[in-house]
Amino acid sequence: MDDETAPQKGTVTQRAIERIKAMIGEGRLEPGQRLPTERDLAAQLGISRSSMREAIRALTVLGVLEARHGSGIYVTQLEAGDLLETFGVVADLSRGPRLVELLEIRRILESTATALAAARITPDQLAEVEKHLAAMNATDDPEEILAHDLAFHRVIAAAAGNETMAAILEGLSSRTFRARVWRGYQEEGAFTRTRREHAAIHRALAAHDPEAARAAAAAHVGEVEEWLRAQLGP
Amino acid sequence: MDDETAPQKGTVTQRAIERIKAMIGEGRLEPGQRLPTERDLAAQLGISRSSMREAIRALTVLGVLEARHGSGIYVTQLEAGDLLETFGVVADLSRGPRLVELLEIRRILESTATALAAARITPDQLAEVEKHLAAMNATDDPEEILAHDLAFHRVIAAAAGNETMAAILEGLSSRTFRARVWRGYQEEGAFTRTRREHAAIHRALAAHDPEAARAAAAAHVGEVEEWLRAQLGP
DNA sequence: GACGCATAGTGGTCCGACCACCCTGCTGGT
DNA sequence: ACCAGCAGGGTGGTCGGACCACTATGCGTC
Numbered sequence: 308m309d310d311e312t313a314p315q316k317g318t319v320t321q322r323a324i325e326r327i328k329a330m331i332g333e334g335r336l337e338p339g340q341r342l343p344t345e346r347d348l349a350a351q352l353g354i355s356r357s358s359m360r361e362a363i364r365a366l367t368v369l370g371v372l373e374a375r376h377g378s379g380i381y382v383t384q385l386e387a388g389d390l391l392e393t394f395g396v397v398a399d400l401s402r403g404p405r406l407v408e409l410l411e412i413r414r415i416l417e418s419t420a421t422a423l424a425a426a427r428i429t430p431d432q433l434a435e436v437e438k439h440l441a442a443m444n445a446t447d448d449p450e451e452i453l454a455h456d457l458a459f460h461r462v463i464a465a466a467a468g469n470e471t472m473a474a475i476l477e478g479l480s481s482r483t484f485r486a487r488v489w490r491g492y493q494e495e496g497a498f499t500r501t502r503r504e505h506a507a508i509h510r511a512l513a514a515h516d517p518e519a520a521r522a523a524a525a526a527h528v529g530e531v532e533e534w535l536r537a538q539l540g541p
Numbered sequence: 542m543d544d545e546t547a548p549q550k551g552t553v554t555q556r557a558i559e560r561i562k563a564m565i566g567e568g569r570l571e572p573g574q575r576l577p578t579e580r581d582l583a584a585q586l587g588i589s590r591s592s593m594r595e596a597i598r599a600l601t602v603l604g605v606l607e608a609r610h611g612s613g614i615y616v617t618q619l620e621a622g623d624l625l626e627t628f629g630v631v632a633d634l635s636r637g638p639r640l641v642e643l644l645e646i647r648r649i650l651e652s653t654a655t656a657l658a659a660a661r662i663t664p665d666q667l668a669e670v671e672k673h674l675a676a677m678n679a680t681d682d683p684e685e686i687l688a689h690d691l692a693f694h695r696v697i698a699a700a701a702g703n704e705t706m707a708a709i710l711e712g713l714s715s716r717t718f719r720a721r722v723w724r725g726y727q728e729e730g731a732f733t734r735t736r737r738e739h740a741a742i743h744r745a746l747a748a749h750d751p752e753a754a755r756a757a758a759a760a761h762v763g764e765v766e767e768w769l770r771a772q773l774g775p
Numbered sequence: 776g777a778c779g780c781a782t783a784g785t786g787g788t789c790c791g792a793c794c795a796c797c798c799t800g801c802t803g804g805t
Numbered sequence: 806a807c808c809a810g811c812a813g814g815g816t817g818g819t820c821g822g823a824c825c826a827c828t829a830t831g832c833g834t835c
Contacts, residue, residue, distance in 0.1 A: 377828035
């Protein structure tokens with residue numbers, strides 16, 4: 308075995324990325340822990356600081372590491388939000404048929420999350436849902452409506468009790484993604500329908516009726532899905 | 542307005558990443574297209590080649606760009622597989638309660654995908670499912686069983702017709718993730734139960750019975766989920 | 776004891792050089 | 806005329822060093 312001198316697979320930067328990921332996976336680096344300096348890390352792996360910086364940058368955008376200027380490099384808490392932020396990138400760069408696929412996934416997850424929320428939601432959380440519902444119906448500013456719409460679903464996802472699912476749904480509802488689809492959808496006077504659907508979701512949540520919540524959420528997303536499918540069609 | 546000279550938000554590298562992402566989002570860079578050279582790009586944005594390289598590396602690990610040594614930098618096809626490869630990183634670095642959450646998501650998506658597959662699967666695809674099913678039952682080598690198990694579900698996900706969902710499920714079944722959970726699960730003699738569940742899924746697919754397929758797949762993943770939940774509990 | 780400043784250490788940026796690889800076009804032969 | 810082989814230029818990959826911007830620590834001062 309000569310793994311001592313020449314592994315030599317791929318670029319050095321890629322190898323550095325794998326090495327650091329492995330350290331975290333093996334538990335040698337705990338969440339929140341501070342890493343050695345860039346210079347030390349580069350020396351340890353026998354590569355230049357430039358290459359090490361590229362590796363660190365890559366792991367930073369993946370949400371695994373966090374660099375604090377003047378302080379050091381730290382492992383993130385490795386929570387769902389940290390790691391799944393990149394999911395929003397997928398939504399932002401997707402177009403055409405893939406947008407429909409993403410909405411289909413959102414429909415599946417959102418309906419399940421809403422059903423779970425119906426069973427588990429607390430009075431406080433329900434009050435917050437109602438707050439955003441009221442705010443959404445009290446204004447005509449599309450920006451404000453969109454913001455409260457996002458918050459409405461975010462609270463519900465949080466109430467479902469699965470942080471990972473909430474993070475994914477957050478990515479699937481990222482500002483640019485929603486804005487792109489919402490614009491055209493709302494231009495067709497879908498406001499009243501949207502309000503009716505939101506009211507139905509809220510009713511199911513308040514009644515703690517999971518099946519009704521699932522149906523209402525699925526219909527809510529499904530409406531947009533159908534509209535988008537028609538847009539892309541002939 | 543002085544956005545001409547000093548946007549100055551975040552690091553220059555971060556800004557470069559956003560700029561390139563924006564170019565793709567606005568359609569100024571098409572999938573498969575070749576970018577200017579690192580040196581030219583750096584000059585265009587007024588930054589050093591080092592910083593530009595970090596930005597490119599970051600977008601490379603995100604699956605947005607692809608660098609070919611000696612040839613140039615290209616935009617990927619931006620397909621689900623390219624962009625969601627990073628989803629596997631999440632699965633690899635997750636532990637404890639988050640593993641259960643990931644399995645819960647996999648149960649939801651896998652059951653839906655299997656139901657869709659039951660309605661849409663072609664004879665050819667069904668034959669491939671049977672091939673892996675037979676191969677899985679014909680050996681005792683855990684490695685081989687795992688490989689055919691993965692392929693079994695991969696074919697089903699593909700038959701569901703949603704490439705994005707298939708890519709996510711692929712990430713949720715990545716080698717290291719499955720290996721870590723499967724090892725302990727199978728050590729408890731779950732082989733026969735797994736085989737029975739796989740047979741049930743195949744039966745539902747062959748009968749083109751979506752509801753039966755959904756139930757069988759949900760039970761299949763749910764078994765592992767329950768086992769893992771028990772492992773983590775007291 | 777609390778405040779403020781000097782200082783060492785860290786990540787952020789830039790530069791210039793060289794290497795490894797790919798592609799093209801030319802050259803030489805058949 | 807055609808094709809194989811080679812040589813060159815262009816590209817990403819790596820390296821080393823220098824300097825800047827920011828943070829945190831500790832010491833001195835009040």
